[in-house]
Amino acid sequence: MTAPLLLGIRHHGPGSARAVRAALEAAAPAAVLIEGPPEGDALLPLAADDGMRPPVALLAHVVDDPGRAAFWPLAGFSPEWVAIRWALDRGVPVRFIDLPAAHTLAPDPERESTADSVADPEWDAAPAARSAAGAPARGATDPEWDVTDPEWDLTGVAAVDPEWDLTAHGTGGGRPGARSPAALRTGTERAGEDPAAADGPEGEGGTDIRIDPLAVLAETAGYDDPERWWEDVIEHRGGRDGGDPLAPFAALAEAMTALRAEYGPGGHRRDLVREAHMRLKLRAARKEFGDAVAVVCGAWHVPALQERTTVSADRALLKGLPKVRTETTWVPWTHRRLARHSGYGAGIDSPGWYAHLFESPDRPVERWLTKAAGLLRDEGLMVSSAHVIEAVRLAGTLAVMRGRPLAGLGETTDAVRAVMCDGSDVPIALIEDRLIVGDALGEVPDSAPAVPLQRDLSRLQKSLRLKPEALEREIGLDLRKETDAAKSRLLHRLRLLSVGWGEPVRTRGSTGTFREGWRLRWEPELHVRVAEAGVWGTTVLAAAVARTRNRAAAATELAEVTALAEECLLAEVTDALPAVLRALAERAALDTDVGRLAEALPALARSLRYGDVRATDTAALATVAAGLAERICVGLPPACSGLDADGADRMRAHLDAVHGAIGLLPGAQELGERWASVLHRLTGRDTVAGVIRGRAARLLLDDGRLDEDAAARLMGLALSAAVAPADAAAWVEGFIGGSSGGGMLLVHDERLLGLVDTWLMSVPAGSFTDVLPLLRRTFSAYEPGVRRTLGELIGRRPGPAAGGRRGAGAAAAGAVPGFGAGLDEDRADAVLPVLRLLLGTPDPVGAAPPAGSGRTARRRADGGAQDNDTDLVGADI
Incomplete structure (x- = not known):
């Protein structure tokens, strides 16, 4: 080598990866420089560890604020990863040369206040969500996520044809309408841009126009889909045929030079700062190793690294940059997070497909369709080897008809849809999720640096055999078993730390408190959450206790404290319970809103219930809960008077919740008597909304504290002619609507059904349209079978049953209400x-x-x- 070798690539491009490997083999450089944060240099040897399995990512976060973080993801088919492994396997020095993370993650008020800054109200609220997409977290100085060259490095090329042409179609020549590369230089034809928009206040030549070089080159070649152009020109040729391995990089550098001359930094002025730092690192490497240096970077940066500048000019661009103290480590990544739809700016549409292309040097189509057939068979579809053979033939035929050098993802997907799925898109959605995108989760060796909390979490995951997986799955836990109980404690403690690895779900087949269901899915951003939670302690238990105490002291709402008490018992962080109970007693004593008291009581009742099954001392909690129930009994009747429709609906929900909670509290019999007297008072108050009076009557009837005759009397009064139809409909909604048995009461109690039927028939025509929406909402909540049964019962009735009594004819015949008067012998026979x-x-x-x-x-x-x-x-x- 007589000059530095600049290898412009596309991030996460398997064709680029093959071409980089071929170029490095041919050039044999003395050192390899990689686009990435220099803080990761010390971690590069871990890439050769037997325990390292991509996809992985470099994670850098601010020491004093772990939420400020950024990822640099690498897959097995990423050119940077291939270059790193090539250098480590041959003992060649390898280093990162991009702008340090200490500058990238430092807050820059001047830049953040410019028009280019991100205006995202959730930026500060959910830093890990942005970080997971490959973006700097809150306050990062690069609002456009160019830590990983999101949109400007998509044009890396890996063809090895010495005569390679940017505008060439895969089988030779561009498609009709293709433009020449000269159009990129003159600016007379821009991809998706008005030529008049080139000049503006940001400078001549449209230097602030944001472009996608991959799309520009694809459109120049006559392609509407950049990914299809990439497959035709790159993936089906790169590294697969002979020729000069350095020629495609030279051709690509020429194309990028033309684009940079036209568009400047492509709308990312911060790239100029990054490229200045890369040039300084390249100069230092040349002094140390001579010109035999290879640089693997986004193709967009190649012209900038070729540019002749002075050291003082580059240092001037870096002068005064803000700086913070950072830590860096390797973390597992997933193919799903490499996908563009996840929000990752440098993402690709089909990481699973690209991984397959990289790992299958021969017969990629046949191998891919075999994978698809295996997946469909696992899901119960009848797919045979004959289907695979026919799909391969169809994919090849489609490629010929479409003028493509080899069947690509589009052709294979169409072949699977037609041959294996009978034209249905439902199985195709499964293939797109499991194969085209994929759920591959990388692994990082234990020797990788990590915060103490992460190490403790990893230890617990191994001891409990609760392996993190990218694929969502559900597990059921039996809390009577020690191992399952330990898993439950771990998952609940992580939720206290805002590490949402697991989400509780309702289990099937059991309503007992000794069973729990969880939906688990490990996402890469959870590593950031763990790093953030590391400030609370070095172990999961210690951190959960400290975080719970802090949340209890900071809580302002009573419901928030009661929910925290429930979480505290579920997670068995008993050391934090005294602080939570103190906060609970203080908030309960000061809160006079019956609605908020009613919201808080169910969580306390559940806490006592789970405390019993987990053998937790909940005596203090029971005292607070009993006092809360007494205050609700005193304050509820006045609070239910004078409510509008929305307020009445909310209070009805509180009524249901408190009714269920009181039965779970210690001394339930005494409290139940007190609560029943409150419900009786509500049923007889005309100032209480009808929906609340109806619900109170129903709760008393269900508990056996109101007999059927009394219930019929209350319904008769509520549905009398003297009551406005809207108020009567509200009473019916409260009595038989919502979660009150799904209409089974009317199915089994003909008298109440007769009352409702008689009232409904007597509603005046002018008022019927007013009550119809409420009635429709009430009865539409019933199961279809219940609605059908009610319709049959009404249809069989011999006549109106005023007052719940049978019609005279039916009584004379001895008929059962709702059924025929005699036996139809012909139907019986x-x-x-x-x-x-x-x-x-x-x-x-x-x-x-x-x-x-x-x-x-x-x-x-x-x-x-x-x-x-x-x-x-x-x-x-």
């Missing part, structure tokens, strides 16, 4: 053949044997005695 078949009894003389009764017929023919009715002919059926 229709079931006799089926009964004889099931019981194996003989048919009447002269009757034809029922179909399928072979055993009975054989016995009759043999003259054998018939068995009793327990000898069923199930086999014949």
Whole structure:
């Protein structure tokens, strides 16, 4: 090598990765420089560790504020990762040369106040969410996420054809309408830009126009889809054929030079600062190793690194940059987080597909379709090897018809849809999620630096066999088993620390307190959450206790403290419980709002319930809960008067919640009597909204504290002609609506059904349209089977049942309310053949044997005695 070798690449491009490996093999540089934060230099040897498995990412965060963080993701098919492994395997020095993370993560008030800064109200509230997408976290100096060259380094090339042309179609020549590279220099034809927009206040030549070089080059070649152009020109050629391995990089450098001449820094002025630092690092490497240095960087930066500048000019650009103290480590990453739809600016559309292309040097289409067939078979679809063969043929035919050098992702997907999925897009969605994007999760060796809290969490994950996985899964825990109880404690403690690895879900088949269900999914940004939580302690338990105490002291709402008490018991952080109880007693004593008291009581009741199953001392909590219930009983009746419709609906929900909670509290019998008296008072108050009076009556009826005659009397009064139809409909909504048994009360109590039916028939026509929306909401919440049964009961009624009494005709005939007065013998006889078949009894003389009764017929023919009715002919059926 007589000059530095500049290898312009596309981040996460497998074609670029193959071409970089070929170029390094051919040039054999004395040192390799990689675009990335220099703080990661000390971590580079870990890339060769046997425990390191990509995808992984460099994580840098501010020591004093771990929420300020950024990721530099690398997959196995990333050119940077290939270059790092090539250098480490051969003992060649390898270093990062991008702008240090100490500058990238430092707050820059001047830049953040400019028009280029991100105007995101959630930027400070959820720093890890932005960091997970490859972006600096809150306050980072680079609001456009160019830590990883999100949009400007998408044009890396890996073709190895010495005659490679940027405008060439994969099989030779551009498509109709393709433009020449000269158009990029003159600016007469811009991709998606008005030529008049080139000049502006930011400088001549459109230096502030934000462009996507990949899209520009694809459109120049006549392609509407940049990813398709990339596949045709790069992925199906790069590193697969012979030729000069350095030629494509020279061609790409020429194209980028033309684009930079036209668009300047492409709308990212901060790139100039980064490139100044890269040039300084390149000069230092050349002094140390000579010109035999290879640089692997985004293709957009190649012209800047070729530019002749002075050391003083580059240092001037870096002068005065803000700086913070940072720490850096390796963390696992996922293919899903490499996808563009995750918000990662340098993301790709199909990381799983690109990984397959990189790992399958031969017959990639056949291998891919075999994977798709295996996935579909695992999901229960009937897919055979013949389907795979036919899909391969169809994909190849589609590629020929579309003028592509080899079947790409579009052709293989179309082939799978047509051959294996019968034209359905439902299985295709599964393939896109599991294969095209993928859920691969990398691994990092234990020797990688980590905060003490992360190490303790990793230890617990291993000891409990609770492995982090990128694929979402559900688990069920039996808290009577020590291991499952320990898993539950860990997951609840992490939730206290805002590390949302697991989300509680309702378990199937059991409502007991000894069972828990969790939905688990490990996301890379959780490493940032763990780093943030590290300020509270060095172990998960210590950190959870400290964080809980802090949250209790800072809480201002009673419901917030009661929810914290529940979480505290679930996580078994008993050392924090005294602080939570003190805060709870203080907030409860000062709060006079019955609605807030009612919101707080259910969480306390659940806490006591879980305390019993987890053998936790909850005596102090029970005292607070009992006092809270007493205050609710005193203040509820006045609070239910004079409410509007929305306020009444909210209070009805509070009524349901308190009713359920009181039954779980210690001394439930005494409290229950007190609560029942409160409900009785509500049912008789005209100033209370109808929906609340109806719900109070229903709760008393369900508890057996109100007999059916009394309930019918209350309903008769509420639905009398003297009551406005809207108020009567509200009472009906409270009595039979919402979560009050799903309408089964009306199915089994004909008297109440008759009352509702009679009232509904008596509503005047002018008022019916006013009450119809409320009634529709009430009855539409019932299950379809319940609605059908109610309709049948109403249809069978002989007439209106005023006052819940039967019609005179029905009473005379002795009919059961809701059913016919007599027996329809013809309809009853229709079931006799089926009964004889099931019981194996003989048919009447002269009757034809029922179909399928072979055993009975054989016995009759043999003259054998018939068995009793327990000898069923199930086999014949």
